Amino acid sequence: MHEMTLQELYNVGLHYGHKKEHSTPMTRPFVYTVRDGICIFDLAQTLDHLASVLDFLKKSAAEGKTILFVGTKKQARPFVTALAKSIDMPYISNRWYGGLLTNFTTVRKSLDHLVELEKQAGAPEFAKLKKKEQKRVTDEIEKLHRAFDGIKNMSKLPDILFVIDANEESLAIEEASRLGVTTIATVDTNGDPRKLDMVVPCNDDAPRGLKYLLQRVGEAVSEGLGRPFEVPTELEVSTSEPVTIKKVGGGE
Numbered sequence: 001m002h003e004m005t006l007q008e009l010y011n012v013g014l015h016y017g018h019k020k021e022h023s024t025p026m027t028r029p030f031v032y033t034v035r036d037g038i039c040i041f042d043l044a045q046t047l048d049h050l051a052s053v054l055d056f057l058k059k060s061a062a063e064g065k066t067i068l069f070v071g072t073k074k075q076a077r078p079f080v081t082a083l084a085k086s087i088d089m090p091y092i093s094n095r096w097y098g099g100l101l102t103n104f105t106t107v108r109k110s111l112d113h114l115v116e117l118e119k120q121a122g123a124p125e126f127a128k129l130k131k132k133e134q135k136r137v138t139d140e141i142e143k144l145h146r147a148f149d150g151i152k153n154m155s156k157l158p159d160i161l162f163v164i165d166a167n168e169e170s171l172a173i174e175e176a177s178r179l180g181v182t183t184i185a186t187v188d189t190n191g192d193p194r195k196l197d198m199v200v201p202c203n204d205d206a207p208r209g210l211k212y213l214l215q216r217v218g219e220a221v222s223e224g225l226g227r228p229f230e231v232p233t234e235l236e237v238s239t240s241e242p243v244t245i246k247k248v249g250g251g252e
Contacts, residue, residue, distance in 0.1 A: 001054065001219045006043050008239040012212040014202040015041045017189030027189045030201035039189040046202050050213070053184055053198050054220040060160055061224025068154070068181075070172050071164035072096060076210055080164060082234035083214045084150060087221045090158065091150035092172070101175040104157055111152055114144040157181060162217070165204045166191045186213070211237035 009015065017023060017031065017039030032042035057067065069091040071080030077093045084091030092100070100107055120126060121137055129137075161176040163169040163185035173195060176183050183197045186204035193199040203209050215235050222229035 001058070001223055002216060004047060004050065004216065006047060008212065009043045009046055009202075011239045011242045012208040012237065013206040013242075014046055014209045014212070015043050016203040016206065017041055023189035024192060026192045026194055027187060027201065030187075031189060041189070041201055041203065046200065049198070050200050050202075050216065053200055054216055056184075056198065057160070057162070057217060058220040058224040061221045062226070063224075065159035066090065066154065066156070067160045067162055067221065068092070068151070068158035069162050069164075070096065070169050073165055073168045075205055075207055076164040078234050079207075079210050079214050081150070082232035083218050086230060086232045087218055087225070089221065090154040093150060094146055096169060096172045097147060098171060099175075100151075100172070101157060101179055101181065107148070107151075108155070110144060111148055111154075114141065114148065114152060117141050117144070160184065164210065166193070166196060166199075208237050211235045212239065 015032075017027070019037050020034050020039055021037075023031070023039045027039075030041055030045050031039045033040050060067065067089050069080050069084045069089060071077060071091075071093055072095055080091055081093045084093075097107075117137055117140060121141060126134065126137070157179060158176075158181055160182045161172060161184065163172060163183070166173060166185035166187045167190060169185070173183050173185060177195060183195070184199070185193075185196050186200045186202055187193045187196070188202070188204050193201070200213065202213070204213075211234075215231055215237065218231070218235070219229045
């Protein structure tokens with residue numbers, strides 16, 4: 001696996017937290033200092049936590065465990081999708097539907113229905129159906145794809161839930177915890193790490209940081225699977241120069 005350095009983490013901006021007034025007491029142990037009102041992560045801790053997570057993911061992949069990746073916010077969506085596809089793991093990147101894990105038996109029926117609809121749409125007889133019926137089928141396929149495409153081949157509950165932004169995906173974490181699924185998530189300074197099994201304390205808003213983080217995850221899982229990791233174009237990132245970040249909006 002790639003040998004990470006504090007300088008790399010700094011250059012991709014993983015040290016930038018949120019404004020002090022928007023940060024939580026639960027993340028203070030991960031904060032090194034406050035600069036211009038912005039909480040700055042202790043990157044030595046970030047590196048240690050990330051290394052532990054990567055080692056765990058590598059071992060879990062080697063044991064054949066399933067890792068469900070979740071990242072539905074705009075910044076994370078394309079990166080989570082690209083990573084999961086590249087390592088053949090399930091993912092949710094559009095929206096987390098309540099009950100996706102706690103009511104997985106019903107969800108699995110919807111996934112089986114999607115497979116049947118796709119078979120129907122690909123059969124020669126489909127062209128003989130009335131246009132209205134064809135549209136009904138294709139519309140339903142598109143709807144199910146938007147909701148469940150990333151987990152279409154997930155036949156059972158995952159062993160591990162890996163989340164980008166614990167705040168954003170609190171429902172997914174709650175469901176996984178209730179079912180005994182190991183939970184791992186990035187936690188920014190406005191988050192709460194207490195309900196998680198493993199955390200990566202870091203800036204989880206900046207694209208460069210997310211790309212770097214998910215590249216490392218991809219390498220770890222691929223090594224566990226015993227195959228090389230081909231970095232998706234979406235995750236290519238430079239670590240040679242420091243990034244300048246200004247967090248904006250109500251969640252600063």
